[in-house]
Amino acid sequence: MSLRHSDAASPLLDIPGVRNLRDAAVGPIRPGLLYRSGSLNELTPEGAQRLKALGVRSVIDLRGANELxxxxxxxxxxxxxxRHLPTLPERTSEGQPWPDDQPALYRFMAESSGPSIAATVRHLAAPGGLPTLVHCAVGKDRTGLTIAVLQHLLGAAESDITADFLHSNTGLGLLGGPTPYIDETGAERLSRPVTAELLAEALHRLRTLHGSIESFLDAHGVTAAEIAALRTALTR
Structure with a gap:
């Protein structure tokens, strides 16, 4: 599939100091309640006022402690x-406990992200937290998988979920290929474009392990009542 997004993806929002920010509403998901982005570490005062105008009340940060x-x-x-809900084990200067290879990383996230995604569902289902912004470092991989699981749970079509996932390539300037960056340990790495195959690989691994999105969440303690509350709060 092309790296370009389709019209199903929400437009990028201009919030100074925040990369890759957009509404995660696709299909039956109500707009203005669930946002996704890169981190807020460069948020400007003007950007903060624009974020306030969106009505955001809570932030879920999927990064590790060293990144914070x-x-x-x-x-x-x-x-x-x-709320700090790290998706992956901590990365240190001695190395990282997860793969550098993209497909392997996405399979690993499917295996390790359960506690983080389950806690995200509980947060969104509880009264008073919406609208919520979910972010990691750049809003592409950890945020991408978390949002995709939520979108599946909320009844969005696979094509719309994939379109939203791929929109990070536009939001991060990755349509031309990988770009270098320095991580929190001081190591130089490459930020690589996402593909439809990566998301499909992660969701396939998740379903292979648990059978369904609902069973995946059940295995990590999310109740049917919490899923029902989430759907009531976030769908039309």
């Missing part, structure tokens, strides 16, 4: 409830 130490979110006085 090196690049803390800058909120400029915004009254936001922030």
């Amino acid at each position: 130490t090196h690049w803390p979110d800058r909120l400029h006085g915004l009254d936001l409830a922030t």
Whole structure:
């Protein structure tokens, strides 16, 4: 599938200092309740006011503790409830406990992200937290899988979910290929474009292990009542 997004993906929002920010509403998901982005560590005062205008009340940060130490979110006085729900084990200067290879990384995320995604579902299902912004470092991989699982759970079509997932290539300037960056340990790495195959690989692995999205969440303690509350809160 092409790296370009389809019209099903929501447009990128201009929030100064935040990359790759957009509404995650596709299909039956109500707009203005679930946003996705890169981190807020470069959020400007003007960007904070624009974020406030969106009505965001809480932030779910999927990054590791070292990333938070090196690049803390800058909120400029915004009254936001922030939850730290790391998707992956901590990466250190001695190495990382997850694969560099993209397909292997996505399979690994399917195996390791259960506690983080389950806690995200519980947060969204509980009263008072919406609208919520979910982010990792650039809003592409960890955020991409988390949002895709939520979108599947909320009844969005696979084609719309994939289109939204691929929109990160536009949001991060990756349509031309990988770009280098320095990670929180000081190592140079490459930020690579996402593909439809990567998401399909992760969701296939998740279903292979658990049978369905619902069973995956059940295995990590999410109740049917919480899933029902999530659907009531976020779908039309």
